[in-house]
Structures are given as C-alpha cells and as structure tokens.
Amino acid sequence: MIALTSPYLWYTTRATGIVALILFTLVVSLGTLVANRIGGTIVGRFEINELHRSLSMVAITFLVIHIMTTVLDSYVPTGLISVIVPMTSDYKRVAVGIGAVAFDLILAVWISSLLKLRIANQTWRYIHWLSWMGYTTAIIHAYMSGTDSRSGIGLVVIVACGAVVACAALWRFFGRPARAAGRTALSPLATAKSASRNGPPTSKPFASSTPRTDQNRGRR
Numbered sequence: 001m002i003a004l005t006s007p008y009l010w011y012t013t014r015a016t017g018i019v020a021l022i023l024f025t026l027v028v029s030l031g032t033l034v035a036n037r038i039g040g041t042i043v044g045r046f047e048i049n050e051l052h053r054s055l056s057m058v059a060i061t062f063l064v065i066h067i068m069t070t071v072l073d074s075y076v077p078t079g080l081i082s083v084i085v086p087m088t089s090d091y092k093r094v095a096v097g098i099g100a101v102a103f104d105l106i107l108a109v110w111i112s113s114l115l116k117l118r119i120a121n122q123t124w125r126y127i128h129w130l131s132w133m134g135y136t137t138a139i140i141h142a143y144m145s146g147t148d149s150r151s152g153i154g155l156v157v158i159v160a161c162g163a164v165v166a167c168a169a170l171w172r173f174f175g176r177p178a179r180a181a182g183r184t185a186l187s188p189l190a191t192a193k194s195a196s197r198n199g200p201p202t203s204k205p206f207a208s209s210t211p212r213t214d215q216n217r218g219r220r
C-alpha cells in the first residue's frame with residue numbers, strides 16, 4: 001500500500017470540514033424557512049427552496065472532499081469503511097464514528113430528496129426529519145474531532161452554527177404557522193409534473209402539493 005500524506009491534505013480536511021458545517025447550517029436554516037412557509041413577493045418560497053436545494057449540493061461536495069482527503073491521508077488511519085460504518089476508524093474512533101453517522105443520515109436525506117417524485121410524500125417527510133439528527137451528530141463530530149474546534153475562531157464558528165440551528169429548530173417546532181400543516185414544498189418543476197398528473201391547476205398553482213382531502217387535513 002502506498003503511503004500518502006501531506007500537510008495540505010490535513011489543511012484541506014480541516015478547511016472543508018468547517019466550510020461543510022457552515023453550508024449545512026445554511027441549508028438547515030433555509031429548509032426551516034421553506035417548511036414554515038416563509039417567503040414574500042420579492043424572494044418567494046420557491047426561490048428559497050431552490051437555494052436550499054442548490055446549497056445542499058455545494059455542501060455535499062465540500063463534505064465529499066473533506067472525507068476523501070481524510071481517507072487519502074495515510075497519517076490518519078481512518079480507512080474507507082469508516083466513512084459509512086461507525087466505530088471502525090483506528091483514528092479518533094468515537095469522533096470519526098459520529099461523523100460516519102452524520103454522513104449516513106445526510107446521505108439518506110439527500111438520496112430520498114433525489115427520489116422525491118418516486119416515493120410517497122409522507123415517506124420523504126419522515127426521512128427528511130433525519131436531517132435534524134444528521135446536523136446534531138455533525139456538530140458533535142466537528143467539536144470532538146477538530147484540530148481547530150476546541151478554541152479560538154474554530155470554537156466560535158461551531159458554537160455559532162449550533163446556535164443558529166438550535167434557534168431554527170425551536171422556531172420550526174413551536175412557531176410553525178397553522179397554514180403550513182399537512183403540506184410540503186416541491187420545486188416548480190415537480191409541482192408542474194404533479195399538476196399535469198392531477199389535471200388543470202387551481203387558482204393558486206403552487207399552493208399545495210398534497211391533495212386537500214379530509215384525510216390529509218391537519219397532518220404533519
């Protein structure tokens with residue numbers, strides 16, 4: 001086996017880890033805005049939803065680089081398996097294991113969103129709830145494994161990210177407007193496809209992706 005190590009791999013792991021965490025903070029916060037039906041005429045809900053989706057792709061790209069540089073760097077014996085199977089890393093077993101749990105959860109959320117048009121709305125929604133757990137485990141992983149995360153600016157960034165998402169979570173669970181109940185947001189493309197399946201649009205074409213039956217009313 002070829003040993004590959006360089007300070008640049010380590011710098012990249014640290015930098016991309018922090019950038020991924022900041023981006024996931026934005027992604028979760030924007031997701032909360034979408035779920036709580038925030039959006040006006042200047043920046044509409046579907047623009048916020050598109051930003052949420054696009055930023056999630058950028059965040060996952062940084063996360064993949066973070067993981068690749070970790071695995072490539074033979075100075076830290078993590079191994080490819082430890083990326084998805086918790087507690088298999090020889091380096092910082094628990095901290096990297098919690099990172100693997102975060103990655104698994106984020107992967108489940110991401111893949112289910114790619115398949116959103118093919119799976120039941122309710123199933124997608126249950127899987128999407130995992131993003132709260134994914135974010136929480138990512139923050140714990142960042143604090144436990146980071147070189148920069150225990151003091152100075154690194155600690156400030158991690159605490160600030162955690163505080164933003166904690167506020168978003170509180171607002172999501174306690175401040176949710178009643179009119180959000182029973183609906184999920186879809187992209188304009190997905191809404192158009194579902195509209196073409198369900199017949200002509202109503203006067204508010206983007207108002208709801210879930211049929212308004214008595215069965216669905218009030219569900220969350």
Ligand code: HEM
Nearest residue numbers: 014017018021070099100102103138142145146147148149
């Ligand atoms: C959602 C998933 C993840 C996020 C958001 C994330 C983010 C972070 C952050 C912010 C740091 C701290 C950087 C620093 O301050 O030095 C870090 C460190 C680290 N992460 Fe992750 N990470 C994730 C998943 C993973 C996975 C799956 C692995 C396994 C290969 C991993 C391996 C590492 C290692 C080895 C370190 C320590 C780097 C060092 O020695 O400073 N991470 N991660």
